[in-house]
Amino acid sequence: MITNEIISILESKIQFIERGDKAIYLVGPIELPVNLDGETVVFKWYCWLLCSEVTIDTNRIIEKLSSSNLAEMQQSSVLVYGDFEQADEALIRMHSICHTGDIFGSKRCDCGYQLKHSMKIIVEHGAGALFYLANHEGRGIGLFSKAMAYILQENGLDTVEANLQLGFKDDARNYDDAIRVLKTLRTKPVSLITNNPKKIDALKNAGLNVSERMPIWGDVSEFNQKYLKTKVERAGHLVEMAQDEQPL
Ligand SMILES: [Zn+2]
Numbered sequence: 001m002i003t004n005e006i007i008s009i010l011e012s013k014i015q016f017i018e019r020g021d022k023a024i025y026l027v028g029p030i031e032l033p034v035n036l037d038g039e040t041v042v043f044k045w046y047c048w049l050l051c052s053e054v055t056i057d058t059n060r061i062i063e064k065l066s067s068s069n070l071a072e073m074q075q076s077s078v079l080v081y082g083d084f085e086q087a088d089e090a091l092i093r094m095h096s097i098c099h100t101g102d103i104f105g106s107k108r109c110d111c112g113y114q115l116k117h118s119m120k121i122i123v124e125h126g127a128g129a130l131f132y133l134a135n136h137e138g139r140g141i142g143l144f145s146k147a148m149a150y151i152l153q154e155n156g157l158d159t160v161e162a163n164l165q166l167g168f169k170d171d172a173r174n175y176d177d178a179i180r181v182l183k184t185l186r187t188k189p190v191s192l193i194t195n196n197p198k199k200i201d202a203l204k205n206a207g208l209n210v211s212e213r214m215p216i217w218g219d220v221s222e223f224n225q226k227y228l229k230t231k232v233e234r235a236g237h238l239v240e241m242a243q244d245e246q247p248l
Helices: 004-011 058-065 099-103 111-125 143-154 159-165 176-185 197-205 225-233
Strands: 014-019 022-036 039-051 077-081 091-096 128-133 190-193 210-214
Touching (some): 004 058, 039 176, 077 111, 091 111, 099 143, 111 128, 111 190, 143 159
Parallel strands (some): 091 128
Antiparallel strands (some): 022 039
16 A cells, blocks of 8 residues: 555655557656766656556556566656756657666667767756657667677677567667656757767657757777667768767
8 A cells, every 4th residue: 555645755756648549657856966976966867657547646657566577677867957848959769778888888789979979968068958869779669689689790790680580670660658748857959969860860750850960979999880870871870070079
């Protein structure tokens, strides 16, 4: 039995977002001090959950948590910085989860670098949000399939070919829920940190108000050169070098 006191504490921090016959529950903001290159930066953190049961009864949502086995599933979240709702300009990064790159610091891709670098750019800019999309592992194929794709890559296939050979679409990522969350947090236009024009198209098609694009390259090494080349040649990524960034 959940007490009224517990419900009243949580109720003010839960937002209900309609999504067809489902609902997204957005919880936050939660203060999150982060160590960014030795400096403590305070972000506002939100996490969301997509539920097939649509209810605005907070008690009902909380009651279901302990039996929902959420640790077996992935939940996405967003780190918000500055006056995200009102600032005239805000930077957005839609970051796809990368277990090997973000957590282990793998140099087979540039995800870990992009994650940290995006956070820094957002803080320098003054306002923005980093969406960490938990169902996007391996461009949406999942961690186990990504391990198989890596084996195929070690045997000469490129990133795109490997995913196709395993029966996946090259890019199976979906941004709908993240955009709904973004629209709840901010309605003004945003600038997107990405090299991927398809991502901009996908976000615009899903109704996002994108005004500009900011490129992000870096951390090029012998280990990810082929991966980055494939992004440009096969997946249509745009190469634009900032002065301090290395060529491919
Ligand atoms: Zn990666």
